[in-house]
Amino acid sequence: MSNVKSVLLVGVGGQGIILASKILSAGLIEAGHDVKMSEVHGMAQRGGSVTTQVRYGDKVYSPIIGKGSADVMVAFEEVEALRWLDYLKPEGSLVVNSHKIPSASVISGAEVYPEGVIEKLKGAVKNITVIDASKEAMELGNIKAQNIVMLGGLIKAMGIEGIDWNKMVEESVKPRFIELNVNAINKGMEMVEADLVK
Template sequence: MSGVKNILFVGVGGQGIILASKVLVSGLIAAGYDVKMSEVHGMAQRGGSVTTQVRYGDKVYSPIIGKGSADVIVAFEEIEALRWIEYLKSDGRLIVNDYKIPSATVLSEKEKYPEGVIENIRSHIKNVTIIDAAKEAKKLGNIKSQNIIMLGALLKILQISEIDWRKIVRENVKEQFINLNIKAMEVGMNTSSKL
């Protein structure tokens, strides 16, 4: 174990961000890391922003990640990636789900969903991985598995090999979804290695 690592999950209510974070935290604790997690639901039930901050290492004193301090940001939705980008370290890694969730103002046609979000991200961040988790989740037969696909991509990047992630998934998801989520995690691990 070494210094403290900071992981920021960002997205929209209903995307399974809390579950993905809890699976990560469970695995890190099982491996002996000191772990702190903070979650903010905002207007989650209405499609608002949801974030979780996970910090782990030898000794962690606070669950809060400051601006410019995240080693990795995992963005489950494009606009949320832009919204939270200032929290990424200059040499940090950004994992973005190439997925759009229109806000209420976009759905009511009061605003337009911004164009070129991925291109904008690529022009500002050199260490970025773009994943079409929705496409991969549809192949698995359940669009809701995007969260664990994104988690799998993160796990590949973190390279914490001493953890049995399949066991951790089994312990944290409902029985009827275990196989789906293990497959989703493996898809995420394999997808990120191709990018």
């Protein structure tokens, strides 16, 4: 029986998903797990789809998460959650940021941003937590910290808050952003019910 857990992080370029994934991976390594991470960037650095895949356990052979095999998905943007939903296990957990970022095709008028995305997600996923990470980050002083708010929510959902995440943040961000990001990760943990991921 494999004890490997698969975590999918999805969003758009410029949201800080890679940094969040690196902090997550560093914490899991610190806790003694074997960790593999892969990242995929969309066509544009900002506004293109970005996903990272983190798998951890006693022994992980590949970072790749197939369809229907993610234990947990954290979506930094609503539509990206819909786009990647078929990668989540039927009993998997979803933490989603109630934040809309129109894609280039929406901005150009070629597509329309879908309505009722959160409602669709709630209809499709039993274990779902919705966070307004953008609002929380703004209240902390910088919307760019929404990625770390989301990371905090993911950590709580996974039941791995016992790791020294403040230390992981301190080692990963510039000194002037440490306080903001420590506050953000703790805020995210406060916003999610404990251990959604079984």
